Amino acid sequence: MPIITIKLAKGRTREQKQQFVEMVTQEAVKTLNVKKEWVTVIFEEYERDNWATSGQLHSIKLGDGFGQ
Amino acid sequence: MPIITIKLAKGRTREQKQQFVEMVTQEAVKTLNVKKEWVTVIFEEYERDNWATSGQLHSIKLGDGFGQ
Amino acid sequence: MPIITIKLAKGRTREQKQQFVEMVTQEAVKTLNVKKEWVTVIFEEYERDNWATSGQLHSIKLGDGFGQ
Amino acid sequence: MPIITIKLAKGRTREQKQQFVEMVTQEAVKTLNVKKEWVTVIFEEYERDNWATSGQLHSIKLGDGFGQ
Amino acid sequence: MPIITIKLAKGRTREQKQQFVEMVTQEAVKTLNVKKEWVTVIFEEYERDNWATSGQLHSIKLGDGFGQ
Amino acid sequence: MPIITIKLAKGRTREQKQQFVEMVTQEAVKTLNVKKEWVTVIFEEYERDNWATSGQLHSIKLGDGFGQ
Numbered sequence: 001m002p003i004i005t006i007k008l009a010k011g012r013t014r015e016q017k018q019q020f021v022e023m024v025t026q027e028a029v030k031t032l033n034v035k036k037e038w039v040t041v042i043f044e045e046y047e048r049d050n051w052a053t054s055g056q057l058h059s060i061k062l063g064d065g066f067g068q
Numbered sequence: 069m070p071i072i073t074i075k076l077a078k079g080r081t082r083e084q085k086q087q088f089v090e091m092v093t094q095e096a097v098k099t100l101n102v103k104k105e106w107v108t109v110i111f112e113e114y115e116r117d118n119w120a121t122s123g124q125l126h127s128i129k130l131g132d133g134f135g136q
Numbered sequence: 137m138p139i140i141t142i143k144l145a146k147g148r149t150r151e152q153k154q155q156f157v158e159m160v161t162q163e164a165v166k167t168l169n170v171k172k173e174w175v176t177v178i179f180e181e182y183e184r185d186n187w188a189t190s191g192q193l194h195s196i197k198l199g200d201g202f203g204q
Numbered sequence: 205m206p207i208i209t210i211k212l213a214k215g216r217t218r219e220q221k222q223q224f225v226e227m228v229t230q231e232a233v234k235t236l237n238v239k240k241e242w243v244t245v246i247f248e249e250y251e252r253d254n255w256a257t258s259g260q261l262h263s264i265k266l267g268d269g270f271g272q
Numbered sequence: 273m274p275i276i277t278i279k280l281a282k283g284r285t286r287e288q289k290q291q292f293v294e295m296v297t298q299e300a301v302k303t304l305n306v307k308k309e310w311v312t313v314i315f316e317e318y319e320r321d322n323w324a325t326s327g328q329l330h331s332i333k334l335g336d337g338f339g340q
Numbered sequence: 341m342p343i344i345t346i347k348l349a350k351g352r353t354r355e356q357k358q359q360f361v362e363m364v365t366q367e368a369v370k371t372l373n374v375k376k377e378w379v380t381v382i383f384e385e386y387e388r389d390n391w392a393t394s395g396q397l398h399s400i401k402l403g404d405g406f407g408q
Contacts, residue, residue: 001212001255001262001270003275003312007110008206008236014389016235018397023231025395031224032216036394040275040312042347043390049082050111051205054104055093057086058205066205069187069194069202070144071207071244075382076137080168088167095159099152100144108207108244117354118383119137122376123365125358126137134137139343139380143246150321154329161327172326176343176380178279179322185218186247190240191229193222211314253286254315258308259297261290273391273398273406274348280341284372292371299363303356304348323341330341338341 002028003040009058009066010045017043070096071108077126077134078113085111138164139176145194145202146181153179206232207244213262213270214249221247274300275312281330281338282317289315342368343380349398349406350385357383 004024025039048058048066072092093107116126116134140160161175184194184202208228229243252262252270276296297311320330320338344364365379388398388406 001250003211005209005211006206006232006236007209008238012236014397014399016237017389017392018400020231020235021392021397022395023235024228025392027224027227027231028210031220031227032210032212033220034212039394041392042386045390046110046205049085050113052085052089052093052109054107055090057082057089059082060086069182070142073141073143074164074168075139075141076168076170084167084169088163091163091167092160095156095163096142099156099159100142100148101152102144114137114382117357118385120357120361120365120381122379123362125354125361127354128358150329150331153321153324154332157324157329158327161324175326177324178318181322182246185221186249188221188225188229188245190243191226193218193225195218196222250314253289254317256289256293256297256313258311259294261286261293263286264290273386274346277345277347278368278372279343279345280372280374288371288373292367295367295371296364299360299367300346303360303363304346304352305356306348318341 001038002032002034003042004028005042005044007044007046009051010047011066012043012045069106070100070102071110072096073110073112075112075114077119078115079134080111080113137174138168138170139178140164141178141180143180143182145187146183147202148179148181205242206236206238207246208232209246209248211248211250213255214251215270216247216249273310274304274306275314276300277314277316279316279318281323282319283338284315284317341378342372342374343382344368345382345384347384347386349391350387351406352383352385 021041028039029036051058089109096107119126157177164175165172187194225245232243255262293313300311323330361381368379369376391398
């Protein structure tokens with residue numbers, strides 16, 4: 001415990017993921033009172049063809065790519 | 069809220085997914101009393117090598133492909 | 137296949153859930169080309185203390201309750 | 205996008221959760237290049253009777269409670 | 273790795289869960305070539321009001337209870 | 341019910357998966373008192389770039405590959 005899963009669009013770099021992992025793990029240790037070695041972080045990446053909000057696939061609404 | 073996730077075999081077209089998204093979003097708004105912009109729909113696609121029922125992988129039981 | 141999971145706030149009635157299940161199952165059969173007996177629908181219900189958007193727990197942002 | 209889910213033992217306070225949500229949301233905006241209003245954070249809490257590592261339920265291994 | 277999650281109806285005893293955890297962990301070590309201490313097993317329990325197959329909630333189809 | 345999901349590193353063979361599925365399904369029938377045809381087993385495979393423990397991505401900590 002804990003297991004932290006991030007579902008997001010495909011495309012982040014290893015560096016972005018590693019930085020996010022470091023910060024989220026530190027925060028879990030500090031705020032949720034757990035040991036660093038207990039924390040698992042998992043990224044689950046999606047094509048925009050597999051993600052929809054307000055009734056529309058993001059591939060149609062936003063075209064390809066990810067983020068802002 | 070709500071987040072609706074569909075786990076299914078790989079292979080549907082964008083059109084099939086978009087049609088399903090529209091209907092499921094409408095139904096959530098009507099039946100579950102939520103706003104359209106609150107609804108997220110996610111497709112998680114699987115190879116038949118990663119899905120088993122009754123103790124057998126679908127790749128062995130059904131061969132390749134998806135659906136009926 | 138498919139397994140359809142709905143994550144939403146606690147509070148819907150059995151009737152609302154049954155109506156949603158019927159419609160979503162019908163839609164899956166029609167649009168995703170699967171058999172009715174293949175479709176599993178799961179509701180995962182959350183307290184507003186366990187759901188946050190834009191950096192704020194819904195229990196703080198919206199108080200108790202669910203839906204519109 | 206993104207949806208961040210934290211699976212952990214039951215027991216954290218609203219304040220702990222809110223603090224963790226704020227930090228994780230800020231970090232997602234900064235590192236993963238997304239907008240604050242796109243970020244959803246979900247807590248999924250477990251009894252120690254429903255969590256096992258190294259072949260043993262935590263309720264047997266650790267007794268009741270959570271964290272360090 | 274690996275994380276093994278079992279979604280099932282509420283009602284099993286601690287003994288049933290512990291026995292299942294032991295066997296599944298052993299099997300993962302033997303067949304998937306992992307170390308015992310890497311294996312996490314999680315039970316996610318559901319009321320029959322939150323689970324449906326073939327378009328019908330199990331609470332309506334089967335009444336209360338679980339298993340065979 | 342039950343749905344058993346295994347999240348693990350990419351790389352196991354069809355034979356390894358089929359053997360694991362057979363044993364886990366048998367164990368579920370015996371210990372959790374369910375019918376064989378009720379049991380669904382799903383494999384969710386991850387690159388080491390998408391999995392981190394103790395604040396570090398496994399791709400950085402362990403390089404490529406999987407298992408012991």
